[in-house]
Amino acid sequence: MHPAKVAALLELLENDKRLALWQQIDPHREGRILPHLNITLRRELAGDSADAQHARQEAQLDSSKGEVNHLEAIREALGLKKLKRVGKILHRMHPAKVAGLLEALPPEERLSVWSMVETERAGKVLIYLHDEIRVALALELDLEDLIASASQLELDDRVDLIQSLPSELGAKLLRASSASQRSQLESMLAYPEDSAGGLMNADVIQVRADVKVSTVLRYLRLLETLPPQTDLLMVVDRKGHYQGGLRLSVLVTADLERPVAELLDSAIVGIAASASGSEVDQRFKELDLLSAPVVDEDNRVIGRITLDDVADLMREDSERTLMQMAGLDDEADIFAPVLVSSRRRAVWLGINLITAFSAAWVIGLFQATLEQLVALAVLMPIVASMGGIAGSQTLTLVIRGLALGQVQKGNFRILLNRELGISILNGVLWAVVIALLAVAWFGHWGLGAVLGSAILINLLCAALAGWGIPLLLERMGIDPALAGSVILTTVTDIVGFFAFLGLASLLLL
Amino acid sequence: MHPAKVAALLELLENDKRLALWQQIDPHREGRILPHLNITLRRELAGDSADAQHARQEAQLDSSKGEVNHLEAIREALGLKKLKRVGKILHRMHPAKVAGLLEALPPEERLSVWSMVETERAGKVLIYLHDEIRVALALELDLEDLIASASQLELDDRVDLIQSLPSELGAKLLRASSASQRSQLESMLAYPEDSAGGLMNADVIQVRADVKVSTVLRYLRLLETLPPQTDLLMVVDRKGHYQGGLRLSVLVTADLERPVAELLDSAIVGIAASASGSEVDQRFKELDLLSAPVVDEDNRVIGRITLDDVADLMREDSERTLMQMAGLDDEADIFAPVLVSSRRRAVWLGINLITAFSAAWVIGLFQATLEQLVALAVLMPIVASMGGIAGSQTLTLVIRGLALGQVQKGNFRILLNRELGISILNGVLWAVVIALLAVAWFGHWGLGAVLGSAILINLLCAALAGWGIPLLLERMGIDPALAGSVILTTVTDIVGFFAFLGLASLLLL
Structure with missing residues (x-):
């Protein structure tokens, strides 16, 4: 369309539609359209562009200070319906930051912002998102756009993406890959996400052990570029079996006439594709590696893992522990529709309700006691609370300790003795303090004695439960972080109320 | 001492002293001593060595399966006083694993095992330990041994060690370094542990932008070896100002005649030494770096950071959050003396006691009400518990969300609205369910209504508190993970009891 025609169209439109259209126009065409507009409109729309210019300068200024609140800038632009400005802000941000921003937006605004992410960067952004949001936004793209954006990704990232998508869509992405890539992708998809096979990328450079340094250097120069984060070449024998790693830092300092066999580091053992994430992590730690080879059963190199992926995996693990202890899903969208989130959390509250009613049931057994001595009702939450905390x-x-390996089969018993020791010391200390406070409050020595004894019993029991529950869950193959605290609270509530009210019934009435 | 003399000495000793001495003898001297012993002793002691041999084979077998319980093997050897076997097992383990093993041992056994770690590996082991144990074991070494083992460390690790030691001992270590290292160490010590300056190492290779690839390669060959984990050379201009990074992977594929200036990656910006750990992490993520340069105010390269150190720092951060939420110190020894651990935990219990007594005080206000309707005492923990969980x-x-940047200034309000929405939905749902259960239990419709209303009020309040407390703490510069849950429980307990018993007093009596 000729700039003059666009200008005429713009003049015909209502104010907000005009602005919306203007936002869709390429920045480099703006200058050619503006002269065709009447003076009022020209000022208004040019002002909008100057605005964007201004915003850009501002952002640059901010980012030189190291801190920008992109979120506020984007939401402001959205509020003014200035999508073009949103696009410009996004364009300057790293995909990881765009992902963070998308996660920080409520769903409706997130979709508007997502529509302004360039297709060629969309794949990279998807990779940095947590699963729930990733799937939702991937489904927003047209299939062609999704395929185009996925094709920009390295293979390991593409595998990640395919694994998190609904299987049908994942299969479409797979079929859209070139034949050679597809077979690589399929072999990578065969491994669980958090295994060595799932973490690896196929972009390995292999060299033969029997060639000289000068030959290797010539070969590398023929390749012209190496894959990103290459610090290691994989050395193989004539039959393709993995022999060891040749660090680039060794290669560049070595005499040109030396054979690779003399320079390779055989301590860099190939990692089995089936190795678990924590085994991979251990290997990286032990050898101070930045990247490591992955081998199949025949000791042939099938890929390599880079440290950043291992680090991400480990971080996600500890994040998951934190979230699970509160009954939350670490891959969920914190701005998911209220109804969806409510349903998820309702489950957790329901499970905890069982705990709460068990405690109430125990109290219910002692209604007669409580009627006679209402001070018991006042003090009983203290017993349960101290037990729960300890x-x-x-x-x-x-x-x-289980996650770090500090706690393992050889020291379970020692740990229990220690925890019991601590709970006896703290139990006695706080039993005395709390008993005295209770006596001071209610002027009833027997009540103080019963309260103190119940506290001591509950702290001992808490130590035993806090020690035994995770070990038991671990042995049963259940993640202790998921169910541990609910079960623990049930135990400390029941024991606490039972000990306190039971002792009171026996001794005080 | 001549082998015959050692043999004579061994024959003179009592059984357990003899075994202890035998354990101290070098393996390669054993063979020369054995022939001088009488036949009974020869068999016994040779058997002990064969034993060690056996243990070694066993361990190798195990490690090929990928799983060894070193802890049990070591504790068994300790139980039999076979320190030499301990030394042999340790010798085959990576320093990181030795550190993990030491952390898993109770203090007395830990000291015995520590005495069997070779001095040249002791420094590396110290680096992998959590602070408390690190200091304790470092203090066990003679000063000369400590200095010798520290001298094996890279500078960034040495800085770490010095920072964690008591200042006087740290100063001694510093003085024992060579003059050139000392000035480097001093400049690194000037930065906080978790800043870029504290994370960096000084082992940077710098090249000039105006030289050719062939010159760089010749220079590197003169150096003979590059520092471990080198994937990047730092390019500077004639005045030493940082220009960009030259990846080894680019260097080895480049034409020999090209100048470095054409090959450097100027996107690899120098990180300011004062940058925080999370800024450094962000930079690494954004640029997919394995290592990055650190620059001073004049844009001169003063060091480099490798990804593994950044990953460790970030992992420690999320570990700390988990531990702090339970009032625990993540650097503490889980096998610290019971008295020490008790004192630490007593503080946390004491703080929580304030919460418990506040709740009791609220209940105390309604003693008259409780006397009239004891069912209130039975049900009241349910209100507090549901509020606490939600x-x-x-x-x-x-x-x-604050840690990941999902929650930030631009979306506080949206998040609050969402959380309130969720708590209304769940509040209504569970209020009805719990009210009906209570009615079924006590056959008292008013009681059910009061209970349901209190639950709804407390869940709303819990959402408000769960949202507001961390934001407030963050603004006050207090780590929300440290104090958040105590304050929250105080709020939900007080509001829960007050709402339930207050409504009951007003409506049911």
């Missing part, structure tokens, strides 16, 4: 300390310690 | 979900979500 127990959750032991529980957290054991859960984290 | 609140801690919101709290955890916000704490993690």
